[in-house]
Amino acid sequence: MNNLDTWVFLEFSFENYPFSFFSRWLVLAIAMARFYMQKGTYKGLYKTIQKTLKFFQTFAVLEVVHCAVVRTSVLVTGVQVSSRIFMVWFITHSIKQIQNEESVILFLVVWTVTEITRYSFYTFNLLNHLPYFIKWARYNFFIILYPVGVAGELLTIYAALPYVKKTGIFSLRLPNKYNVSFDYYYFLIIVMASYIPLFPQLYFHMLWQRRKVLHGEVIVEKDD
Numbered sequence: 001m002n003n004l005d006t007w008v009f010l011e012f013s014f015e016n017y018p019f020s021f022f023s024r025w026l027v028l029a030i031a032m033a034r035f036y037m038q039k040g041t042y043k044g045l046y047k048t049i050q051k052t053l054k055f056f057q058t059f060a061v062l063e064v065v066h067c068a069v070v071r072t073s074v075l076v077t078g079v080q081v082s083s084r085i086f087m088v089w090f091i092t093h094s095i096k097q098i099q100n101e102e103s104v105i106l107f108l109v110v111w112t113v114t115e116i117t118r119y120s121f122y123t124f125n126l127l128n129h130l131p132y133f134i135k136w137a138r139y140n141f142f143i144i145l146y147p148v149g150v151a152g153e154l155l156t157i158y159a160a161l162p163y164v165k166k167t168g169i170f171s172l173r174l175p176n177k178y179n180v181s182f183d184y185y186y187f188l189i190i191v192m193a194s195y196i197p198l199f200p201q202l203y204f205h206m207l208w209q210r211r212k213v214l215h216g217e218v219i220v221e222k223d224d
């Protein structure tokens with residue numbers, strides 16, 4: 001195998017990708033911890049880690065592709081991945097004024113802890129040597145981390161609203177040659193509102209998984 005083949009194998013083979021995702025999020029955690037220890041502040045943290053974050057989180061679309069081979073819901077995974085990609089590219093990347101908000105650091109830390117736990121779970125599971133602590137962490141941490149992460153995301157979108165209104169970013173006003181109008185400000189309000197029906201579905205999905213894995217209960221979930 002040449003270098004490219006090796007890279008493609010490591011990145012895209014089903015057996016290896018949990019480990020590669022685990023190591024990426026670990027790299028991000030180390031970068032965040034180093035930044036905070038050196039500077040003593042979270043201001044500027046996003047700017048320092050943004051390239052790594054965008055690269056890793058964008059690659060998470062592979063998770064939707066991998067739904068073809070793992071026992072997981074494409075709908076749940078799709079909502080989870082698309083909301084994260086939306087946060088990364090259409091909120092924090094695009095609206096620079098909010099990059100130093102505490103809420104950004106909040107969801108970044110929560111995502112990182114979650115993904116390190118989740119991918120270490122998948123990695124050890126595939127190796128058939130799963131330490132109980134990792135299994136326990138996978139199916140307990142989310143109880144707190146999910147709502148905290150969602151709060152971080154919603155507060156960040158909320159903080160972006162005044163800038164979106166002021167700059168008119170991603171909005172299309174009439175008159176224009178397509179004769180259509182689009183207001184990103186109201187779109188963001190709809191996105192925030194959509195957490196109300198969608199988030200409980202993701203949360204209950206995880207609660208069902210928890211009961212199945214930790215307590216051996218078999219639950220038939222209605223799915224796509």
Ligand SMILES: CCCCCCCCCCCCC[C@@H](O)CC(=O)SCCNC(=O)CCNC(=O)[C@H](O)C(C)(C)COP(=O)(O)OP(=O)(O)OC[C@H]1O[C@@H](n2cnc3c(N)ncnc32)[C@H](O)[C@@H]1OP(=O)(O)O
Nearest residue numbers: 070071072076077083086114122142145146149198199209
């Ligand atoms: C265009 C604008 C869109 C805007 C949309 C706005 C609405 C959004 C509302 C919702 C927002 C969510 C926000 C979110 O970003 C917030 C956070 O994440 S905060 C941080 C806390 N988060 C979590 O804890 C996430 C927990 N949730 C999940 O992990 C997910 O539900 C999911 C990623 C889908 C994983 O669920 P899954 O069904 O896969 O459960 P399991 O992990 O138990 O796995 C089931 C079985 O599949 C095997 N598996 C799965 N993936 C892999 C893999 N990659 N490699 C190997 N094996 C894998 C796993 O081992 C299980 O197998 P088995 O049954 O044999 O044990």
